[in-house]
Amino acid sequence: MILESITVTNFRNYNSASISLSKSVNVFLGENAQGKTNLLEAIYVLAMAKSHRTSNDKELIKWDENYAKIEGRLKKKNGAVPLELTISKKGKKARVNHLEQKKLSQYVGACNVVMFAPEDLNLVKGSPSHRRRFIDMEMGQIQPVYMHVLNQYQKVLQQRNALLKDLARKKTKDSAMLDILTEQMIDLAAEVVIRRFRFIHLLKEWAFSIHSSITRGLETLNIEYQSSAADVLEDMDLSKIKVVYENTFERMKEKEIDRGVSLFGPHRDDLKFFVNDRDVQTFGSQGQQRTTALSLKLAEIELINSEVGEYPLLLLDDVLSELDDYRQTHLLHTFKEKVQTFVTTTNIDGIDHEMIQQAASFNVNQGQ
Ligand code: ATP
Ligand code: MG
Structure with a gap:
């Protein structure tokens, strides 16, 4: 265009x-x-x-x-x-x-559009929220339905966090409302995460070949989506992801009430980048981190072309x-x-x- x-x-x-x-x-x-x-x-x-x-x-x-x-x-x-x-x-x-x-x-x-600016180094070096924002903004422009599901998720998350805070303050663990909100959150979380897995899967293939080409074959770039509910994995289908979330929320219910906040779900997930199998956030040089951010942005260009035409x-x-x-x-x-x-x-x-x-x-x- x-x-x-x-x-x-x-x-x-x-x-x-x-x-x-x-x-x-x-x-x-x-x-x-x-x-x-x-x-x-x-x-x-x-x-x-x-x-x-x-x-x-x-x-x-x-x-x-x-x-x-x-x-x-x-x-x-x-x-x-x-x-x-x-x-x-x-x-x-x-x-x-x-x-x-x-x-x-x-x-x-x-x-x-794809924008590449100096702040994009934060994609690699910055906090997980930068990486989630990247995923959400990029997916939003190719999949309007993703934005819709994500907005619904965020609404339920807000309600659930408010309730957990209240329960933490009152030191009570009995709440029928919490069960209802947890169920709603699980459904939406699974919808968000399964779409993110697919997006990252496609992005990762482009990023790998672009990164290898900009580094003249010297470096391999690998991207991993890391779910805050550790057992939620890329190869699972929707119903399996829901079951895993159900188990996680059940197991961690007391901890969540104690802390007064939702501890698991897409709002706590992250991406990890590996250059030659080493975590580039921890071990990468400034140049490697910048090249990683660049590869991601260039991968996005190709991904948009392949999805949007x-x-x-x-x-x-x-x-x-x-x-x-x-x-x-x-x-x-x-x-x-x-x-x-x-x-x-x-x-x-x-x-x-x-x-x-x-x-x-x-x-x-x-x-x-
Ligand atoms: P640099 O080379 O430093 O990056 P730039 O040409 O990219 O400069 P811009 O970021 O585009 O600069 O900003 C230009 C000017 O716009 C700034 O001086 C800023 O104060 C001014 N500016 C920002 N927001 C507003 C606004 N809402 N109304 C009027 N001026 C604004
Ligand atoms: Mg400027």
Whole structure:
């Protein structure tokens, strides 16, 4: 898919800006704090209805304004898809083909994006919540039904946590309500986890071959999904997973009431990455960790293409200069012609020359 043009109004430090984009590489060039990342963020928000760097939508609205608007003309295999997202203090409104979408979960997925930014090192080095967010955001854009199930799970989880906290405070263990919520949680947890297993299974195959290619065959990357209920395993079917959860919750009931919180389920699961069979979070060098994060993002591009039938847009924020020449060339040339790419940089010297010559380049200066 190709984003042919984008218009932003009252978005971050932009009053109003409208640009026509190249279908290959677009470079946003400018000094610090001019609005380069803001533009990539606008593209990301147009696709995901959420920012990659804040969960507070109001921050996206230009100071002292009441709303922000992003409009984009997306071209897909089946034709043009105009997209429009308005963010106001009351919430968000999304339109596809000028038609308002009742649910944002229906809107997300019309445009697919993959963003790679310096913070993505957290995917490897950071806390498990970064990895869960990665899984959820990526699956959400290819499987709207996943988002729906996950939202339901989170609602039940909140209720169950509130109840457990209450039981812990009262020091009582008798609760019919807890049994009901546990049963609901098990059903939803199993639905979430079985989808995550499938996603990771596919992602892992792409990541393995990409990682091996960027490291010239020197490194193997393996990914493992680690369930907080240790006996929930990848090769189980839905009913088996439910049985295992039932046993875990039964066995750990007292501990959960004691602690006043739900200790098992997808909200506590994690991913582990192994380079040459060693845990890269613990033993990997900075470069190995960065390459692992890069391999994951590139794997996602291929996965989206294989699931959706079109390549996503690739957003690279300040990352090219951090990659060595070989990785940079690999990145830019693998997807040349296939993937529309958006790059921000303060200096073009650090970027592959051939690429710069073919790119459309935009000078970004104080929100213009
Ligand atoms: P760097 O090279 O340092 O990454 P950048 O060009 O990517 O810089 P941006 O992150 O796009 O910079 O931010 C540009 C400016 O936008 C910042 O100075 C910031 O203060 C400003 N800004 C952020 N949010 C808003 C907002 N809601 N309203 C107005 N200005 C904002
Ligand atoms: Mg920036």
